[in-house]
Amino acid sequence: MNPPSALVLDFGGVVTRTLFETHRLSEAALGLPPGSLTWRGPFAPETDVLWRRMQDDEISERDYWMERTREVGRLVGEEWSAMETFVRRARGADPEAIVRPEAHAAIRVAHAAGIRLAVLSNELDLFYGADFRQRLPLLSLFDPIVDATHTGILKPDPRAYAAVADALGVPASSCVFVDDQARNVAGAGRAGMRAVHFEVRDPHRSFSEALAHFGLALDLPESVAERTDNA
Known part of the structure; x- marks a missing residue:
């Protein structure tokens, strides 16, 4: 592979x-x-x-x-x-206040290494509003953003994964997909992607697993606490 x-x-x-x-x-x-x-x-x-x-x-x-x-x-x-x-x-x-520090670090590491970045969401604009993308600079690093708010195709429909791979101009097998919903991860696997089930209770481990597919490491100490007010 x-x-x-x-x-x-x-x-x-x-x-x-x-x-x-x-x-x-x-x-x-x-x-x-x-x-x-x-x-x-x-x-x-x-x-x-x-x-x-x-x-x-x-x-x-x-x-x-x-x-x-x-x-x-x-x-x-x-x-x-x-x-x-x-x-x-x-x-x-x-918007910056709700970004996971682990996500910010992982995205920067991947971008610096020349890895293409894409979002595949069921509800980005639906949940956050159409102007949210302009208010979160981190999203400028992603191209493309495929959002079911506009396509009407929800994960785990195989067409959703095909759409983001086509937009990237790469085969599905060249994509590492990360999602916190097990059924969406399974759908990505069926579509031919390498899939990582994101554990919301352990974001450091999940992002480390995703970056490892590219031979990269998460440049963030494990001691960094997740910013949560529900401890």
């Missing part, structure tokens, strides 16, 4: 911290009492029934987050019908 030449990342959960990790920040931004947000997804699946239904393919990822959006909107006394409302209201106007 030829060495890979492109690193393809999911966005939410991989490049950025998940909403599960920022409940305290969200509560403060929304004016909610501490402890109002209790769902923890992969950090406590035994207490998140809706998350388990998503993992069992009973509902889609979009279904999960739309239910959480409506739920949080009701907590603040409003009717929310767009994930963009939730994300912007909960996370404020500073």
Whole structure:
């Protein structure tokens, strides 16, 4: 097998911290009492029934987050019908604050080594808003960005992986794909990509595994703590 030449990342959960990790920040931004947000997804699946239904393919990822959006909107006394409302209201106007330090370091290492960078997301613009890309300079290093908000093709549909490989101009086998959803990782594997399951509870190990495919190392001490307010 030829060495890979492109690193393809999911966005939410991989490049950025998940909403599960920022409940305290969200509560403060929304004016909610501490402890109002209790769902923890992969950090406590035994207490998140809706998350388990998503993992069992009973509902889609979009279904999960739309239910959480409506739920949080009701907590603040409003009717929310767009994930963009939730994300912007909960996370404020500073996109840099939600980027994982491990992601920032790994992306810089790959870019400096001449590795092509791409995003393959189910909901980048849907969740964050159309102007988010301009407000996060790190995204300027990615070309292309393939977003199901516009294509309508959701991972793990094989066409999603083919679309990003075609946009990169490389075969699927030249791509290392990273995602925090097991079914999307499996889909990438079926599409012929080298796939890494991103463990949101251990981002350093996950990014190290991805970079190792290129013979690169993550230039960030393991002692660097993940910026989370849900310890």
